[in-house]
Amino acid sequence: MLVLLPPSEGKTAPRRGAPLDLERLTFPELTSTRERVLDALVDLATHHPARALEALGLSSRQTDEVARDAALLTAPTAAAGKVYSGVLYDALDLASLDAGARRRAQRGVLVWSALFGAVRLGDRIPAYRLSGDSALPGIGGLAALWRDPLAAAMAEATRKGLVVDLRSGAYAAMWKPVGDVADRTITVRVLQEMPDGSRKVVSHFNKATKGRLLRTWLTEGVDARSAEELADACVAAGYVVEPAEQPRRGHARRLDVVVSDL
Numbered sequence: 001m002l003v004l005l006p007p008s009e010g011k012t013a014p015r016r017g018a019p020l021d022l023e024r025l026t027f028p029e030l031t032s033t034r035e036r037v038l039d040a041l042v043d044l045a046t047h048h049p050a051r052a053l054e055a056l057g058l059s060s061r062q063t064d065e066v067a068r069d070a071a072l073l074t075a076p077t078a079a080a081g082k083v084y085s086g087v088l089y090d091a092l093d094l095a096s097l098d099a100g101a102r103r104r105a106q107r108g109v110l111v112w113s114a115l116f117g118a119v120r121l122g123d124r125i126p127a128y129r130l131s132g133d134s135a136l137p138g139i140g141g142l143a144a145l146w147r148d149p150l151a152a153a154m155a156e157a158t159r160k161g162l163v164v165d166l167r168s169g170a171y172a173a174m175w176k177p178v179g180d181v182a183d184r185t186i187t188v189r190v191l192q193e194m195p196d197g198s199r200k201v202v203s204h205f206n207k208a209t210k211g212r213l214l215r216t217w218l219t220e221g222v223d224a225r226s227a228e229e230l231a232d233a234c235v236a237a238g239y240v241v242e243p244a245e246q247p248r249r250g251h252a253r254r255l256d257v258v259v260s261d262l
Contacts, residue, residue, distance in 0.1 A: 001161055001223045003214060005111045006132075006168045008086025013068065013127035014078035020126055021077075026110075027153040030117040033145065037115055038072060040136040041128075045069035048137075055136060056129055065129040072126055080111055081121035087204060088166075091211025094121065101218040109214070110157065112171035114142045117150055132170030143173040150175040162224050164188060165252065166210045177252060185252035186227050188213070193260045209259055213237070227253050 022031050022038070045052045045066045052066045053059070068075070077083075081094045094105060110118045114130045135141045154175055163177060163185040177185045190206040191199040216222070216237045224230035231241045234257060244254040 001108055001164060001217075001225075002158060003109045003164045003217070004167050005088065005109060005210075005214070006166070006171045007111055007113050008084045008089055009129075009131070010086040011083050011127040011129075012078075012085040014076040014083065017076035017078050017124065019074050019077065020072065021124070025116060025123045025125075026120045027118060027157075029153050030149050033149045034116055037130075037136065037139065037142065037145070040139050041069050041115065041130055042072050044137060051137075055134060057131065057134070058129070068127060069129055072128055075126035077124040077126050079121060080119050080123050080125050081105070083125055083127055084111065087207035088211040091208045092215050093211075097215070097218060100221070101215075104218045104221065108218075112167055112174060114146075114171075114174075117146050117174070118153065132168075132174060143170065146174040154181075158184075162186065162226065162230070164224075164230065166214070179250055182250050182252050186230055187252050187254050188257060189254055190257045190259060193258050199258065205259055209239075209257060213239070213257065227255055231255060 022034050025031075025034070044055060049063065049066045049070075052069065053062065056065065056069075058065055081089070094102065097105065106120060106122050109121055111121065112118055112132070114132045114134060115128050116125060119125060130142070132143060139145055158177065158181045161184065163181060165172065165185055165187045188210065189201065190209040192202045192205045193199050213234065217233060220233065222230075222233045224233055227243050231243050234241045234255075240258040242256040242258065244256065247253055
């Protein structure tokens with residue numbers, strides 16, 4: 001079972017560690033695209049900081065984020081699982097997992113990244129600011145840039161087994177499963193049940209619940225082979241689950257997880 005995660009806007013900057021070495025990251029076939037995005041981002045942040053604020057969707061009070069991007073080539077790195085530190089990763093709490101669960105996480109989780117395409121939790125990266133819906137000078141939209149390189153890289157990674165997609169929209173646009181892979185893909189949506197009985201997607205609930213779900217799967221050694229098996233694992237963990245109807249061939253199936261509180 002392969003789980004696809006979004007990154008987090010919030011990141012913990014490593015205080016020490018070797019600088020970035022693109023050749024050591026998972027999916028070496030992405031190196032040339034990574035170099036292109038990295039060079040464009042560093043150049044923008046270094047020579048055009050005001051334009052960088054706009055391109056990155058930052059306010060004038062976030063110049064430190066631009067300065068961080070300008071220093072990416074020399075900044076210290078740490079495992080991606082330590083650098084990403086938003087709501088989902090706080091709920092996942094990788095550091096507190098036992099050794100077996102951590103091994104499963106290293107082997108069976110991929111994190112999507114506007115800067116690196118996709119990385120494993122153990123890949124060493126610096127803290128950076130760049131979102132999946134961003135556009136960079138000379139490159140344009142990053143989702144479109146990554147589409148073909150990631151399609152090639154993911155061909156082997158998704159060769160067999162269930163793919164569980166927990167990504168958000170901007171990152172899902174960077175790679176979409178097709179054909180047989182789509183038939184083996186489950187997209188998980190988290191809905192909050194409101195006091196009046198209605199349901200809606202709420203960002204904090206969505207991220208925290210996905211982090212807890214993944215933590216449970218890793219702790220329990222869940223290796224589902226179908227939507228039904230994944231739904232059973234979620235129900236066993238105490239969640240209300242509603243699988244969508246089986247879609248036509250070549251389309252991912254959706255699994256709704258309904259929560260009322262955190």
